[in-house]
Amino acid sequence: MTGAEILMESLLAQGVDTVFGYPGGQIMPVYDKLYDYSDRLRHILVRHEQGAIHAAQGYARVKNVPGTVMVTSGPGATNVVTGIADAMIDSTPVVVIAGQVSNAALGTDAFQETDFVNLTTPITKWTYQIRRPEDVAWAVARAYYIASSGRPGPVVLDFTKDGQTGLAEYVPARCDYIRSYVTDHEPSDALLTRAAAMIDAAQRPFVVFGHGIVLSGAEDALKAFLYKGDIPAGSTLLGLSSLDSDDTHFKGMLGMHGNLAPNVMTQNCDLLIAVGMRFDDRVTGTVKTYAKQAKVIHIDIDPSEIGKIISVDLGILGDAKQVLTRLTELIGSRTRTEWNHFTDDIKAVEKLKVINPELRPGDGAINPGEVVDIVAKVCQGDAIVVTDVGQNQMLAARYSRFKGVSASFVTSGGLGTMGFGLPAAMGAKVALPGRRVCLFVGDGGFQMTMQELGTLMQEGIGVKIVLVNNNWLGNVRQWQELFLGKRYSATRMLNPEYSRIAEAYGISYDSVEDRADLLPAVERLFADDAPAILQVHVREEANVFPMIPPGKSVSEIMLNKTEWI
Amino acid sequence: MGEPKEYLYVITAYTENSVGLLSSIAGIFTRRSLNIEKLLVYPSKVEGIHKFKIHTRTTPVRAREVVLQIEKKVDVIRAFAVVDDERSPREAAIVREFLKNRDKNNI
Numbered sequence A: 001m002t003g004a005e006i007l008m009e010s011l012l013a014q015g016v017d018t019v020f021g022y023p024g025g026q027i028m029p030v031y032d033k034l035y036d037y038s039d040r041l042r043h044i045l046v047r048h049e050q051g052a053i054h055a056a057q058g059y060a061r062v063k064n065v066p067g068t069v070m071v072t073s074g075p076g077a078t079n080v081v082t083g084i085a086d087a088m089i090d091s092t093p094v095v096v097i098a099g100q101v102s103n104a105a106l107g108t109d110a111f112q113e114t115d116f117v118n119l120t121t122p123i124t125k126w127t128y129q130i131r132r133p134e135d136v137a138w139a140v141a142r143a144y145y146i147a148s149s150g151r152p153g154p155v156v157l158d159f160t161k162d163g164q165t166g167l168a169e170y171v172p173a174r175c176d177y178i179r180s181y182v183t184d185h186e187p188s189d190a191l192l193t194r195a196a197a198m199i200d201a202a203q204r205p206f207v208v209f210g211h212g213i214v215l216s217g218a219e220d221a222l223k224a225f226l227y228k229g230d231i232p233a234g235s236t237l238l239g240l241s242s243l244d245s246d247d248t249h250f251k252g253m254l255g256m257h258g259n260l261a262p263n264v265m266t267q268n269c270d271l272l273i274a275v276g277m278r279f280d281d282r283v284t285g286t287v288k289t290y291a292k293q294a295k296v297i298h299i300d301i302d303p304s305e306i307g308k309i310i311s312v313d314l315g316i317l318g319d320a321k322q323v324l325t326r327l328t329e330l331i332g333s334r335t336r337t338e339w340n341h342f343t344d345d346i347k348a349v350e351k352l353k354v355i356n357p358e359l360r361p362g363d364g365a366i367n368p369g370e371v372v373d374i375v376a377k378v379c380q381g382d383a384i385v386v387t388d389v390g391q392n393q394m395l396a397a398r399y400s401r402f403k404g405v406s407a408s409f410v411t412s413g414g415l416g417t418m419g420f421g422l423p424a425a426m427g428a429k430v431a432l433p434g435r436r437v438c439l440f441v442g443d444g445g446f447q448m449t450m451q452e453l454g455t456l457m458q459e460g461i462g463v464k465i466v467l468v469n470n471n472w473l474g475n476v477r478q479w480q481e482l483f484l485g486k487r488y489s490a491t492r493m494l495n496p497e498y499s500r501i502a503e504a505y506g507i508s509y510d511s512v513e514d515r516a517d518l519l520p521a522v523e524r525l526f527a528d529d530a531p532a533i534l535q536v537h538v539r540e541e542a543n544v545f546p547m548i549p550p551g552k553s554v555s556e557i558m559l560n561k562t563e564w565i
Numbered sequence B: 001m002g003e004p005k006e007y008l009y010v011i012t013a014y015t016e017n018s019v020g021l022l023s024s025i026a027g028i029f030t031r032r033s034l035n036i037e038k039l040l041v042y043p044s045k046v047e048g049i050h051k052f053k054i055h056t057r058t059t060p061v062r063a064r065e066v067v068l069q070i071e072k073k074v075d076v077i078r079a080f081a082v083v084d085d086e087r088s089p090r091e092a093a094i095v096r097e098f099l100k101n102r103d104k105n106n107i
């Protein structure tokens, strides 16, 4: 078989059913072989390679299996770099197969040669150049194993022309062990017993959890732990949807635009139990004042995360599900009623000062938060919510409501990649066609990858696009308003006529300006499963609150432009 | 509180002998603006395992961070950081023990 055919067989052996990609000169032998495998491998032709990688990320995030990307060398490969970096920082399993020039041409500045291995080394878990067909099966098996095991992440296979066209026997390969790569951390009984004793001794323990819960499938384990210890919990942006929004132990989202209660609990607990999260500065504010009063237990699968940002009293290296399950057995059954109600007052303050003004402003222009709220009402918590980056993202995180199904919130957290939303939503819908997929996107981010409307059209992918249009780069404008004396440098955005763009792609379109029309329009949007755009014209200079200004303490929270707690 | 004190560290990494690892490890230093004072890469005392020996001036916290980042690379077996003159001779033994356990798991 040729290397290209071995690649096809190896992908099938990994259970790959979908590839997001874009052809070109140095990957043509692979695409030629793909032609013969089109009944078993669905290839989705995107409009720009950045779309392919974000789609693969969306696919991976909702399905919890690696997404697969196929691109040509040079510009095709460099176009996926943003998504690789995004997948790295957000622990998303993706495998990128990139074409490369022939072995003899390597290092000669041949047409469309870039040093893709070196370009991607710092932003991948593993990068490997396949130069011989004999190595294909081994490299593919290893790539999928590395991408999906331990703390997941992106892997690049740089596939030279000779590797693709050369002949070798196909020997199926498996990989579930690499001696230099440890993922099966087993915490000792002694360590877990110490942790349980710390938890039992705590009067005010508080759990902060993140993406690790989703990645390890620890949702039920987390819930059992919280219920047995009667322990309240807050989520990072990427942990959202792993606990139901209305769970009595769930206090909301942490961090810069999070809810007041979990931030206040962080600063008042006597034991902070961090699970599958990495103390991003958007969560901690300045670390100088972060949870200084508390002892800290950090549970994570990545040894380099423990003690990286926050010094811990006890680090537990392990899989979140396993560790939480064992801890639940060890801790005492307790009620901590008073502590669970500690933030009732502050929750009422948030409702009065932030939520009501956002969601029930009376008259005037529609607030962006209202749009999310209405979608949540119509979808009853069963949609996969995908966001772009900016105010739309923070409001989607704040006002979406999740129930029953984890991995239902897809967003670019660590990198904050504008343009992520539309292709990621596309990938999520391809992965789980039976679910509703709702994208919230701003006018800025939409225009970064809007060309993927072509992919929705060609493949009939039923993403529901809610375009929250404020005619600004809203998030940046908010910072300029609050911290730079309203000097609106380069944030005003003139928008195209989106109805005509939708029309050009044959995608149904609706637009809303008045509050009274919002609910019916959202109901119409979700009445079928076809791709559609709903543009909502929202209040132009709206701000997202509460806000912990950058560099400030988690205890210094703006409720609006004039009030702080 | 002044700036944390810097020491001359010897960071060692025991690794598989794979292409690209040098630049991958070097990147960890570059990203943190750590100057490499001295660098040696050679076959270690452990059979089939290579060794990187990197001298750099940094704080204890950074040194620990760098070690963990190096160990995070798939082809790195173990990494250590010690202050120059009190270097531990036990590293090779630790690596041998580690590999023995790992290879046992493999069966």
Ligand SMILES: Cc1ncc(C[n+]2csc(CCOP(=O)(O)OP(=O)(O)O)c2C)c(N)n1
Binding pocket: A388, A389, A390, A391, A392, A393, A416, A417, A418, A419, A441, A442, A443, A444, A445, A446, A468, A470, A472, A473, A474, A475, A476
């Ligand atoms: C690729 C990229 N470029 C720039 C930024 C910086 N940035 C963050 S939010 C934002 C504004 C987003 O505006 P828009 O997409 O209209 O969304 P809104 O905040 O108005 O909801 C910008 C420019 C970014 N996050 N990503």
